[in-house]
Amino acid sequence: MSVVLPDVTRPPLSLLTEEEQMFRDMVRQFAEESVAPLVHDMDRDAKMDSALIAQFFELGLMGIEIPEDMGGTGSSFFTAVLVVEELSRVDPSVGVLVDVQNTLVNNCLIRYGTDAVRRRFLPRLATDTVGAYALSEAGSGSDAFALQTRATKAEGGGWRLDGRKLWITNGDEAGLFIVFANVNPDQGYRGITAFVVERDSAGFTVGKKEDKLGIRASSTTELIFDDCRVPDENVLGEVGKGYKIAIETLNEGRIGIGAQMLGLAQGALDHTTKYVQEREQFGRRIGDFQGVQFQLAQMRTELEAIRLMVYNAARLKDAGQPFIIEAAMAKLMSSQVAQRITSLCIDLYGGYGFTKEYPVEKLYRDSKIGTIYEGTSNMQLQTIAKLMMPG
Secondary structure, rough: OOOOOOOOOOOHHHHHOOOHHHHHHHHHHHHEEEHHHHHHHHHHOOOOOOHHHHHHOOHHHHHHHHOHHHHHOOOOOOHHHHHHHHHHOOHHHHHHHHHHHHHHHHHHHHHHHHHHHHHHHHHHHOOOEEEEEEEOOOOOOHHHOOOOEEEEEEEOOOEEEEEEEEEOOOOOOOOEEEEEEEEEEHHHHEEEEEEEHHHHHHHHEEEEEOOOOOOOOOOOOEEEEEEEEOOOEEEEEOOHHHHHHHEEEEEEEEOOOHHHHHHHHHHHHHHHHHHHHHOEEEOEEEOOOOOHHHHHHHHHHHHHHHHOOOOOOHHHHHHOOOOOHHHHHHHHHHHHHHHHHHHHHHHHHOOOOHHHOOHHHHHHHHHHHHHHOOOOHHHHHHHHHHHHOOO
């Protein structure tokens, strides 16, 4: 009698609906067949393949929550999280491009845009335009509301934006930017306002592209605003309420980063589980040694823990339930676990793991950003502590 062994690295299907399973399997197949062959070259060249981006749009991956009547997929936030996880399992650079589009840019416009703004921009974001989210500056990283970019009323209507943004994901590819600027610095964060800026706007240029340790195919750029003109109708939400938009959008975005780190760690473990069953030392497969088996079991356990945390936060968000503390915990733990798992995977590969010939080296480099962007680990701890003791 033959025995079929279970796929111990596969997420438990009981957590997903049939539709979610089908969508996830479609994305997994696409990632393995179309993304995987490009990963090495994109990482080396620090450049996302433009033909690949076109495929994201064709598959509906860039407008997952955008309504169908606006060209989107009309699906859920949880589905977007599944997509980010599966893409990141093969290349976290691809995962974060799609993540920023869906969890930050699209969601921001869906929630805060007027009907005219939504109908003007969402069809483009669903079909052919990459978006970017421009909050960070040289002096405002974790202290996001110390931003110096200014917005002043222009004669004859509209606004003038002046300043610089740094570390903007998708900056090279984006045709649409959600930009935060202060219209009244004397009021501090209460002057912050969100604007929709198109790439061809006068006075706007994309500046320096960062040369990064990891997620190299994902562009990270400077944005320069020099008397950049923005019409009144491109104000997102209310003037002076941009801080609320930024906070609420980033709370959702942290779940997306959790999914990126989850997929990344899953990919590293998948590669390593296969490798230890092929590599021999002392006349045995190294996967037959109990010490190695225990390490694999520990990684698998931690991986499942962060999967449940990320999925739970996404389900709560879709259900309209409070999710901020769960999102912070999921982002905190997933980024830490991803670094531990990828480091241990390199150890199990031995010297080969330290070379670019094998994929775990790249995943190790990619994992480092998880504890930094969209809120450092210390910022997540601060959020969790404040919500534990709201008084």
